[in-house]
Amino acid sequence: MSRRLPIYLVLDTSGSMSGEPIVAVQSGVQMLVSSLRQDPQALETACLSVITFDSSARQVVPLTELGAFQEPPLQATGTTAMGDALKMVASCAEREIRKSTPEMKGDWKPLVFIMTDGLPTDDFAAGLAAFKKGKWGIVVACGVDGADDSLLKQITETTVMLKDSDPGTLKAFFKWVSSSIAKASASVANNIDLSKGDQLPPPPPEIVVAV
Amino acid sequence: MVSESEKPLSLERVHQSLVAAQRELETSGQGELVEISAHLEVLIDRVKSHLPPVQEPVKIQNDSITLTNETPPEVVASEAATNPAVLPEPELLLPPIYQSEVEETILVELPAATADAPSASPESAPSLVPAHPEVTNEPEASPAVVAAPTRQTVQPTPLKAPPPPMIKPKSMRLPNGNATRAYSAALGSVLKIPLERLEFLDPWPAGLSLSEQGSVAGTPEVAGEYVVRWRRVGESAVEGEFLLTINADPRSLWKDLPSDRSDPFWKEDSDKKQGGSAVANVVAASVRGRSHAHVGSFRDDDFGMHLPPEDDSNGWHLLCVADGAGSAKSSRRGSQVACNVIIEKLKELLVDSPEGLAAELDARSREAEESEKADSAFWTRTLYHVLGTAVGHAQAAVRKEADALGVSIKEFSTTLLVSIVRRTTKNAWFVGTYWVGDGAIGMWSPEWAAPKLFGEPETGEYAGQTTFFTSEDLSRAETVQKRLRYTLVQDFGFLALMTDGISDPKFPTEQMLKMPAAWATFQEDINAVLTALAPGQPNTDQQLLDWMDFWSAGNHDDRTLLLLVPRAAEVETN
Numbered sequence: 001m002s003r004r005l006p007i008y009l010v011l012d013t014s015g016s017m018s019g020e021p022i023v024a025v026q027s028g029v030q031m032l033v034s035s036l037r038q039d040p041q042a043l044e045t046a047c048l049s050v051i052t053f054d055s056s057a058r059q060v061v062p063l064t065e066l067g068a069f070q071e072p073p074l075q076a077t078g079t080t081a082m083g084d085a086l087k088m089v090a091s092c093a094e095r096e097i098r099k100s101t102p103e104m105k106g107d108w109k110p111l112v113f114i115m116t117d118g119l120p121t122d123d124f125a126a127g128l129a130a131f132k133k134g135k136w137g138i139v140v141a142c143g144v145d146g147a148d149d150s151l152l153k154q155i156t157e158t159t160v161m162l163k164d165s166d167p168g169t170l171k172a173f174f175k176w177v178s179s180s181i182a183k184a185s186a187s188v189a190n191n192i193d194l195s196k197g198d199q200l201p202p203p204p205p206e207i208v209v210a211v
Numbered sequence: 212m213v214s215e216s217e218k219p220l221s222l223e224r225v226h227q228s229l230v231a232a233q234r235e236l237e238t239s240g241q242g243e244l245v246e247i248s249a250h251l252e253v254l255i256d257r258v259k260s261h262l263p264p265v266q267e268p269v270k271i272q273n274d275s276i277t278l279t280n281e282t283p284p285e286v287v288a289s290e291a292a293t294n295p296a297v298l299p300e301p302e303l304l305l306p307p308i309y310q311s312e313v314e315e316t317i318l319v320e321l322p323a324a325t326a327d328a329p330s331a332s333p334e335s336a337p338s339l340v341p342a343h344p345e346v347t348n349e350p351e352a353s354p355a356v357v358a359a360p361t362r363q364t365v366q367p368t369p370l371k372a373p374p375p376p377m378i379k380p381k382s383m384r385l386p387n388g389n390a391t392r393a394y395s396a397a398l399g400s401v402l403k404i405p406l407e408r409l410e411f412l413d414p415w416p417a418g419l420s421l422s423e424q425g426s427v428a429g430t431p432e433v434a435g436e437y438v439v440r441w442r443r444v445g446e447s448a449v450e451g452e453f454l455l456t457i458n459a460d461p462r463s464l465w466k467d468l469p470s471d472r473s474d475p476f477w478k479e480d481s482d483k484k485q486g487g488s489a490v491a492n493v494v495a496a497s498v499r500g501r502s503h504a505h506v507g508s509f510r511d512d513d514f515g516m517h518l519p520p521e522d523d524s525n526g527w528h529l530l531c532v533a534d535g536a537g538s539a540k541s542s543r544r545g546s547q548v549a550c551n552v553i554i555e556k557l558k559e560l561l562v563d564s565p566e567g568l569a570a571e572l573d574a575r576s577r578e579a580e581e582s583e584k585a586d587s588a589f590w591t592r593t594l595y596h597v598l599g600t601a602v603g604h605a606q607a608a609v610r611k612e613a614d615a616l617g618v619s620i621k622e623f624s625t626t627l628l629v630s631i632v633r634r635t636t637k638n639a640w641f642v643g644t645y646w647v648g649d650g651a652i653g654m655w656s657p658e659w660a661a662p663k664l665f666g667e668p669e670t671g672e673y674a675g676q677t678t679f680f681t682s683e684d685l686s687r688a689e690t691v692q693k694r695l696r697y698t699l700v701q702d703f704g705f706l707a708l709m710t711d712g713i714s715d716p717k718f719p720t721e722q723m724l725k726m727p728a729a730w731a732t733f734q735e736d737i738n739a740v741l742t743a744l745a746p747g748q749p750n751t752d753q754q755l756l757d758w759m760d761f762w763s764a765g766n767h768d769d770r771t772l773l774l775l776v777p778r779a780a781e782v783e784t785n
Contacts, residue, residue, distance in 0.1 A: 002765030034235075034436075037456075040464035041502060044764045067458040068387050102722035105715075189502040189767050190537030 012116040018076035024167035028174030053085035054078030082120035083127030109137030137194035381451035434459035468507030483752035501767035511535030512769035515550035534710035536624035545623030627680035656704035712770035716763035
């Protein structure tokens with residue numbers, strides 16, 4: 001069995017995402033999957049999981065190889081339990097990612113894309129602490145509208161802000177995520193360490209890198 | 212009769228699917244796909260010209276498709292909100308794949324399903340005269356349905372439910388399949404309707420068929436998104452549809468793009484060489500990985516060899532392989548320079564001035580295994596002198612190239628695996644090695660309890676981190692010394708130098724490089740090459756190159772393998 005590239009999509013499905021944004025996220029995930037399915041490296045190595053968070057966090061799709069992945073339905077409701085989401089992704093990764101054994105090399109370090117449009121309504125610090133214990137390859141936090149970039153920066157240096165939550169902007173974001181995953185699949189195929197910087201494609205104009 | 216009225220309708224459906232597909236391709240932003248979308252447009256026009264004279268509705272539907280594509284949310288929201296009573300159907304159960312609400316899943320997620328929505332009205336009402344001015348109530352109902360998406364954006368309150376013909380087919384997603392791989396999914400458990408009462412309006416994907424037991428099974432041939440609509444026998448309305456994704460066979464997706472020949476550091480996408488001395492035959496092959504071919508980049512691996520003349524039974528076999536770092540811009544040049552200079556310098560030190568090490572070797576190799584231990588200080592010192600000097604020169608040469616370009620030597624990062632091999636006058640084999648980075652140098656004989664591995668590959672727990680020869684601080688003796696290994700043996704099966712493009716798929720872990728079973732498997736794997744190599748058959752290099760095209764999912768790095776096999780006859784007679 002070859003080494004997998006685990007990818008966690010952590011998506012804010014709080015009430016404020018309802019309407020156009022949540023549908024744009026839904027179709028964004030769909031677009032991401034169908035475009036990655038055309039990429040042989042991604043198709044062979046990438047595994048996808050979706051974790052959503054509103055009043056609490058749940059893993060709606062466990063880590064699944066790209067070929068078998070089916071997009072989950074997304075509904076926007078409730079508050080923004082981002083702390084719970086961070087805890088959730090850490091525990092899912094701990095459980096799902098294969099460690100190296102004498103006979104088998106473990107999975108590649110996971111990619112995590114966190115997207116939120118609000119401020120955490122739960123214990124963010126506790127979630128952050130749990131998350132920081134994990135071993136991650138690339139972590140990208142994406143803030144929309146009401147999100148606080150300085151807060152997201154605590155999760156990862158790679159924090160980007162979307163100009164707005166228009167469907168076009170969200171689509172551009174997912175397209176960028178898709179090319180990031182494609183690039184990472186190519187990198188691991190060439191044995192390039194993901195945790196070394198400079199592994200993301202340049203973001204489109206709709207995405208502003210937070211500094 | 213049914214088929215008569217069905218014909219134009221399914222063409223309409225084809226038209227809609229084409230329009231949806233064309234839009235998807237067009238908006239993909241990927242050059243090639245956008246190009247295909249332009250071709251599709253021609254096809255769409257042709258299909259459109261054959262559509263029945265329901266001009267008005269079709270045109271409106273086109274517009275509505277545009278709308279749904281841009282803002283699928285409203286369509287879904289409006290229909291779900293307006294038609295809650297229409298959706299649930301007691302006989303339809305959720306597919307086991309999904310724990311959650313199928314209707315919602317599909318409605319929201321699939322443009323195909325959404326795009327179908329408008330077609331539902333003409334489809335479900337084939338008996339009605341399609342939208343003609345004389346049908347007075349039709350214009351009212353029809354625009355209301357079609358305009359729903361636009362209106363919804365402004366006015367979020369649910370519209371009044373349109374008349375009964377608005378039955379939306381229930382979409383059920385089957386597990387995904389893979390082209391060229393066996394597939395089976397049971398419909399029976401999904402659909403609690405006896406199969407004989409069902410009629411399918413679309414074919415299953417090529418290679419799949421529905422068994423009497425109610426399983427869709429077979430080996431799908433063509434990748435794609437498939438929709439298979441069904442209705443009850445005797446009913447005219449489509450009641451539901453199965454959605455099925457067939458993934459492409461990854462092998463069919465790999466491209467083989469040429470590398471840029473005008474690049475100053477261009478090299479052949481593959482290379483091979485074979486040769487023989489009086490006592491051993493050597494073959495090497497190196498090939499660009501699929502991951503590089505896919506994007507038209509270069510082969511970063513390289514190798515080098517120098518063999519003694521045919522009449523010299525005690526000459527030096529100088530061998531090396533190197534793997535330029537995928538992340539380093541000019542690493543293909545780094546690996547090339549390192550290999551060339553190493554061989555050149557070793558030749559100078561060992562062949563052109565044959566005194567010294569060779570004489571010492573002959574003197575000390577009476578009892579090979581004993582000498583290996585007893586004389587370890589001597590061997591270490593001597594190897595340090597020879598290999599240390601050579602690698603020092605190699606690194607300096609690479610650095611010089613980097614300096615000339617005004618860039619860091621890191622851009623030339625490469626691993627380096629070197630072996631010097633000689634048959635002593637006492638018929639023992641001496642093998643000395645220097646190994647930095649991933650890949651492997653190993654020796655194996657089926658009679659052995661364990662392989663001889665000439666070092667420790669350096670990789671991290673998760674990532675493919677490795678050490679590069681070009682980053683080594685060669686001014687420190689211990690940096691060089693810890694990379695050196697040697698052995699003295701009476702006989703062996705083969706010696707292999709490989710880059711990680713070979714060792715990763717064949718020895719997935721560092722631990723496996725030390726396992727006799729893994730080496731036995733490897734020997735079996737390349738047995739045809741070894742068998743041809745032992746007597747030095749011509750074209751063994753091509754044979755090795757062909758073998759290196761093996762398939763291993765997720766392992767598409769450059770591959771380089773160099774093998775040395777003692778001459779069978781020599782071993783027997785001595």
